[in-house]
Amino acid sequence: KHLANIAHPSLHESVGGKMPLGLRRRGLRVLVTGGAGFVGSHLVDRLMERGDSVIVVDNFFTGRKGNVAHHLGNPRFEVIRHDVVEPILLEVDQIYHLACPASPVHYKRHKTNVVGTLNMLGLAKRIGARFLLTSTSEVYGDPLQHPQVETYWGNVNPIGVRSCYDEGKRTAETLTMDYHRGANLEVRIARIFNTYGPRMCIDDGRVVSNFVAQALRKEPLTVYGDGKQTRSFQYVSDLVEGLMKLMEGEHIGPFNLGNPGEFTMLELAKVVQDTIDSSASIEYRPNTADDPHKRKPDITRAKELLGWEPKVPLHEGLPLMVTDFRKRIFGDQEESTT
């Protein structure tokens, strides 16, 4: 408990450094908002492994306690049920701000993105913590530049059905830079491209989780539109690595964090068929409005300044996710027999 009073700037030096044994810290105090979610829980695993003390703030809107249950009981871990739209008082060294229902079917995201981000920035300012925002490739909208470079300002419909997400994140980026310029806050911005992996929400409507769940349940894979639109899919461990490098590094960003391997939805369906069930059929459905036609990150900046690039290609990452989905959809019994 006494460690909680150590001032922030000395912390980096003090890790394993020359502090008296009684005061030596094993790690930083890190807040992860949205830490019970898909990406957040994998990040929490890595921070705990590193020896940090981790506080998760989550309202369990799309996240699950089960994602972090294995840390409960560890004195370095704490989870608080809280909506970031309400203010909160905490003392930490770093804030990873992930809270935001990321799935396309939750359409009250603007409030979390705007008010929630403002609160977390206010918190970071009060305690002098470093703040990392997880923004999204959606800030590029339906991009007129391909692949997308961080300097591209995007092509976003401000009043469309997706606006609460993409405009919400654009506002969050603006607020983050305002606090950096106006209050001297140390900030980092990541623009995350489509990410998949174990612990993803099964029924939140994203394409990889839909296809995998459908193939496992012997249902047709639902391809929206003509299936020729493209996305680039990143495995979650690569993303977590990038987020931590960004937080620890010297550069504000924004940084694209994504896997440049680009697939049409029909190509993705083929990879899912090859991985799970070659007899899975395809069913075409009308596409959603304002659906971006293509998306692929240019990751030159992250490569050069963070020394980061993704390592796990789709055909290697997908089976890891399938194992997890199989377990969650059919239970452990089925898993042990397959």
Ligand code: NAD
């Ligand atoms: P997720 O839905 O699994 O995780 C989000 C977490 O935030 C959940 O645990 C949810 O309960 C929590 N949350 C939502 N609203 C909250 C609120 N008001 N207060 C407190 N907690 C709240 O989604 P994810 O895929 O893990 O996404 C994490 C972050 O990464 C999000 O900010 C998302 O926008 C960003 N991102 C993700 C992807 C992707 O492909 N997964 C792509 C781009 C950006």
Ligand code: UDP
């Ligand atoms: N805030 C918070 N925790 C804190 C400090 C601030 O939740 O430890 C919230 C605060 O309630 C406000 C927001 O963050 O709604 C922005 O705070 P800031 O101090 O930057 O703005 P102000 O309150 O001066 O408008």
Ligand code: UDP
């Ligand atoms: N999509 C699809 N079938 C589905 C779900 C989504 O073909 O069951 C398409 C969707 O129209 C979009 C792409 O897959 O073109 C990616 O959608 P997702 O919601 O996963 O991510 P985002 O649109 O946010 O990139």
